[in-house]
Amino acid sequence: MKTDRIKSYLKNRRNLTQIIILAFCIVFPFCNASQYVYRIAVSSVLYAILAMSLNLISGVCGQISLGHIAYYGIGAYTSALLTVNFGIPVWIGFIAAFLMAMVFGLFIAIPTLKLSGGYLSILTLSFAEVIRLILLNWTDVTRGAMGILNIPLPSFFGFELRSSNSYFIMVALVAIIIYIAMSNLINSKFGRNLKAIRDDELSSEAMGINIYRTKVIAFFVSAGIAGLAGAFYAHYMRFIDPTSFISDESTVILSMVVLGGMGNMLGSVLAAVILTVLPEVLRSFSDYRMLVYGAVLVVMMLAKVTDWKSMKRALSKMLDFRLSKEERA
Amino acid sequence: MKKAIALVLLFTMALVSVMAGGSNEQAATSADDDTIYIACGAPFTGDDAQYGIFFRNALDMKAEEINAAGGINGKKIQIDYFDDKGTPKEASNIAQLVTSDPKYIAEIGSYNSTCVLAGAPIYQEAGMVQMAPTAGHPDITKANTYLFRLQNSNEVEYTWLADVAVNKLGEKKIAIIHLENDSGIVLSQILNDTIPQLGGEVVMTESYIQGQVTDFSAILSKIKQADPDLVICVTSYNDMGTMLQQAKSYDFGDMKWVSSGMIYTDDFLALAGDAAEGVYSMTIFFADNPDERIQNFTTKYREKYGENPNYFVTNAYESLAMIEQALKEGATDRESLYQNLLKIREWDGETGYATFDENRMVNRDMTVIVVKDGKWIVAPENNN
Structure with missing residues (x-):
């Protein structure tokens, strides 16, 4: 009876993938791979967190944001400045980054959410630019282009997270918690409201959904999580300056969400990993690396690699097409 | 369902083989004792690619010269180039890649301060020399005690x-x-x-x-x-x-x-x-300087690449020349290379004279230039 239930649970492809990822996260830190591999893994997890947070507003709720990197930057700077200038423990810095990014999320959401579609996208894009320029020019506080040096490493119970595998354990743990919380959120009434708004704003309002409130909460949560990822980044890199938070990065995160299939959180996570690992794997192409990366990205977008069902459809269509051609011949 | 599992397995296998392939290669080359490996992280793609290419030109030229002259104590020099796109994220990846690989004895790069600083904690941790040819940030040598700067501070x-x-x-x-x-x-x-x-x-x-x-x-x-x-x-x-x-x-x-x-x-x-x-x-460097030493360098570079060298070229070139000197004096691993480089307090290179202070910061002679007939020339007062 029980095994039947497990079997049926595993029959679901999504569940199976989740279990594989979870198992990987548990086993991987103890695999004794090189620090370089762990470094890419940490990067992938940070982007996965970012992609999950953007997926909430852009994927589930359909509000395309082109400025998500701003919250990441705010989180990174908040935590870095607090720990470097005031010597507060790093974990408080993480919480502060989370809260600060949330405040900014609210700050940008309240006046702008009456806008939609292209207008909102352009506005978020300019917001990210404004944040970057503030980071660059408010030299008294942010040290401008000089950046912040010697950001402390996080330590828990006297154990400093010096190696990349120990850092991986921390970020992977947080990412898993965020994943579970987000999937519950998306499957709750609130999540269904978000999907309704994405599909048709007018009719969902007619159905009694408070559109404004729902959107604001989504922005609030999403920004906070991005801020937390930013804080992880700052304490991992141990040096930040405004060039890490340019708008190109927002595009990268958005392409992860798009490649993962808008609103598909597991897809976003997979896409984040693929898009972070790929440029490193392609190093053997030396100068043509980014060219190949672009080509692979186009192919992956067309084939929708993170969505097995649609890939299967595309493949069978291709096969059908070839078969029918042969038949005709 | 089965297909999905097959696909996942296939992907994993491909990934594993890529990783394993990489590590086999490493094992093979580190056994090869006749070569000294030096890494260069610089932008070779993206907006700043031209600066990485200046680095590569200079280092290729110097490495060829060293190898043509019989190498260092019988060992050949090999420079491996890594593209960091001028972004701190990739620069830190490269730092980790290079330091994890025991065959590399030192690193030259990157071109801008952001990338140098992103890699600095990692090189520090690994105890690996990082030469910063052109980074101008005032605090770069504070971020990593194994870092040498070749660009004059403000x-x-x-x-x-x-x-x-x-x-x-x-x-x-x-x-x-x-x-x-x-x-x-x-x-x-x-x-x-x-x-x-x-x-x-x-x-x-x-x-x-x-x-x-x-x-x-x-x-x-x-x-x-x-x-x-x-x-x-x-x-x-x-x-x-x-x-x-x-x-x-x-x-x-x-x-x-x-x-x-x-x-x-x-x-x-x-x-x-x-x-x-x-x-x-x-x-720092004036290619049309009539000084014989500078002219030799300019001619040499121009013959090879068909353009005038600039300070990106000369600083990268001198970085490798300094490493060469330290290796000739008997450095065999990362730490002894560092110790030997620390001993270099005065440097009379092919592109100019420089001194280093106790913080591994350069003080390079500068050339006074003046505009004459609509062109830059070395000022007559330069030698005063």
């Missing part, structure tokens, strides 16, 4: 500027014009401190806000009143050009204009036109 460069004005050009009454921003204030402070020490006198210090002033007549009138023998400008080349154009309508006699290296561009010459005549500037 402190060094502006002390030079004061020295040029007072000693080489021999003028005592000096006026300073600078931009009203952080770096402008700091730089004019350095000049204000140094000039009196050298025996000069600052008769006027004036600042303006960049982008808000296009009419410099107020500043020029004040200069006229203060009547200095020499004006030092810490401005961008386009402001300098505009200012010089406007200065033509004032009779400044034989007052001299000196500027930092910022105006050493062809754009400045085009902008200022005949008003640029007789303006002094300075640079």
Whole structure:
């Protein structure tokens, strides 16, 4: 009876993938791979967190944001400045980054959410630019282009997270918690409201959904999580300056969400990993690396690699097409 | 379902084989004892790719020379290049990649301060020498005690500027014009401190806000009143050009204009036109310097790549030359290489003379240049 239930649970492809990822996260830190591999893994997890947070507003709720990197930057700077200038423990810095990014999320959401579609996208894009320029020019506080040096490493119970595998354990743990919380959120009434708004704003309002409130909460949560990822980044890199938070990065995160299939959180996570690992794997192409990366990205977008069902459809269509051609011949 | 599992397995296998392939290669090469591996992380794609290519040209040239001369103690040099796109994220990945691989003895790069600083904690942790050929950030050597900088700091460069004005050009009454921003204030402070020490006198210090002033007549009138023998400008080349154009309508006699290296561009010459005549500037490396040593280097580089070398080339070249020296003196691993490099306090390279202080910061000789007949030439006062 029980095994039947497990079997049926595993029959679901999504569940199976989740279990594989979870198992990987548990086993991987103890695999004794090189620090370089762990470094890419940490990067992938940070982007996965970012992609999950953007997926909430852009994927589930359909509000395309082109400025998500701003919250990441705010989180990174908040935590870095607090720990470097005031010597507060790093974990408080993480919480502060989370809260600060949330405040900014609210700050940008309240006046702008009456806008939609292209207008909102352009506005978020300019917001990210404004944040970057503030980071660059408010030299008294942010040290401008000089950046912040010697950001402390996080330590828990006297154990400093010096190696990349120990850092991986921390970020992977947080990412898993965020994943579970987000999937519950998306499957709750609130999540269904978000999907309704994405599909048709007018009719969902007619159905009694408070559109404004729902959107604001989504922005609030999403920004906070991005801020937390930013804080992880700052304490991992141990040096930040405004060039890490340019708008190109927002595009990268958005392409992860798009490649993962808008609103598909597991897809976003997979896409984040693929898009972070790929440029490193392609190093053997030396100068043509980014060219190949672009080509692979186009192919992956067309084939929708993170969505097995649609890939299967595309493949069978291709096969059908070839078969029918042969038949005709 | 089965297909999905098959796909996942296939992907994993591909990934594993890629990783395993990489590590096999490493094992094979580290067994090979006749080669010394040095990594170079620099942008080879993206907006800053040209700077990475300057690095590569210079390092390829130097490595070929070393190998043609029989290598170092019988070992060949091999430079491996890694693209960091000029972004801190990729620079830190490269730092980790390079330090995890025991075959690399040192790293040269990256081109900008952001990338150097992103890699610095990792090189520090690994105890691996990081040569920073062109990074200008004041604190880079504080971020990593294994880091050597080959670019003059502002402190060094502006002390030079004061020295040029007072000693080489021999003028005592000096006026300073600078931009009203952080770096402008700091730089004019350095000049204000140094000039009196050298025996000069600052008769006027004036600042303006960049982008808000296009009419410099107020500043020029004040200069006229203060009547200095020499004006030092810490401005961008386009402001300098505009200012010089406007200065033509004032009779400044034989007052001299000196500027930092910022105006050493062809754009400045085009902008200022005949008003640029007789303006002094300075640079770390001047390709058309008639000095024999510099000419040899310029010819050598031009023959190989068909263009003039610049300071990106020379600094990368000298980085490798210094490593070569340290290796010749018996360095065999990362730590002994570091110790030998620390011993180099004076460096008489193919592209100029330099000294290093206890913080591994360079003080490189600069060349005084002047505009003559619409072209930059080495100033006659350079050898004073």
